[in-house]
Amino acid sequence: GNSVTQMEGPVTLSEEAFLTINCTYTATGYPSLFWYVQYPGEGLQLLLKATKADDKGSNKGFEATYRKETTSFHLEKGSVQVSDSAVYFCALPPGGTSYGKLTFGQGTILTVHP
Amino acid sequence: KAGVTQTPRYLIKTRGQQVTLSCSPISGHRSVSWYQQTPGQGLQFLFEYFSETQRNKGNFPGRFSGRQFSNSRSEMNVSTLELGDSALYLCASGRLADNEQFFGPGTRLTVL
Numbered sequence: 001g002n003s004v005t006q007m008e009g010p011v012t013l014s015e016e017a018f019l020t021i022n023c024t025y026t027a028t029g030y031p032s033l034f035w036y037v038q039y040p041g042e043g044l045q046l047l048l049k050a051t052k053a054d055d056k057g058s059n060k061g062f063e064a065t066y067r068k069e070t071t072s073f074h075l076e077k078g079s080v081q082v083s084d085s086a087v088y089f090c091a092l093p094p095g096g097t098s099y100g101k102l103t104f105g106q107g108t109i110l111t112v113h114p
Numbered sequence: 115k116a117g118v119t120q121t122p123r124y125l126i127k128t129r130g131q132q133v134t135l136s137c138s139p140i141s142g143h144r145s146v147s148w149y150q151q152t153p154g155q156g157l158q159f160l161f162e163y164f165s166e167t168q169r170n171k172g173n174f175p176g177r178f179s180g181r182q183f184s185n186s187r188s189e190m191n192v193s194t195l196e197l198g199d200s201a202l203y204l205c206a207s208g209r210l211a212d213n214e215q216f217f218g219p220g221t222r223l224t225v226l
Contacts, residue, residue, distance in 0.1 A: 032213050034214075036217075042219055042220075043118075043120075043204055043217040043218050043219040043220045044204065044206075044217040045217070046214060046215075046216065049214065051213075089157065093213050101147065101159050101162055101170050101172075102147070102149075102157075102159070102206075102215060103159075104156060104157040106156050107156055107157070
């Protein structure tokens with residue numbers, strides 16, 4: 001079945017530092033890929049997505065490129081802010097009839113210090 | 115457009131009790147999924163409903179059940195609560211057309 005592996009966390013950075021959170025996946029075919037973010041005390045919000053190989057998803061300064069050769073979807077941001085402190089999840093859908101069953105990575109806790 | 119709403123936001127129950135959580139999807143969304151989030155296990159899929167039919171179920175005991183109504187609202191029920199059921203329960207809704215899911219704020223269940 002589908003699976004997602006995220007880099008071990010937590011990640012602690014200073015404001016304006018460069019961020020990379022690694023995500024690799026195992027899947028049949030070429031599913032859409034998602035990054036979700038969870039701010040403290042809240043549910044998950046879709047941060048960005050890519051629907052096909054070589055697509056780049058972007059939002060709020062975050063970017064991720066769908067790399068089918070390396071089965072990766074790494075999240076990057078050039079200059080993080082304190083307000084980016086949150087938990088980040090890489091996810092993929094199963095496709096077929098299992099539409100709603102997202103598979104999530106274990107989550108990466110990001111803390112940004114002023 | 116209103117987002118996914120979940121009620122109640124917080125619940126405290128004791129072992130052996132049962133609980134019902136409610137989820138109202140975004141208008142027009144017919145798919146509703148439920149997830150359990152715990153520090154140890156992360157995000158785990160519970161069920162998926164579409165047009166009042168359960169399409170998928172995760173690896174949870176039979177104490178966990180759910181249903182969906184004709185207006186797409188969904189409920190999940192946990193009977194005979196155990197301490198390990200303490201978690202954040204998240205509901206998500208979506209459309210088949212674009213594979214995106216939109217999450218509610220969750221219900222924080224504490225079992226004492």
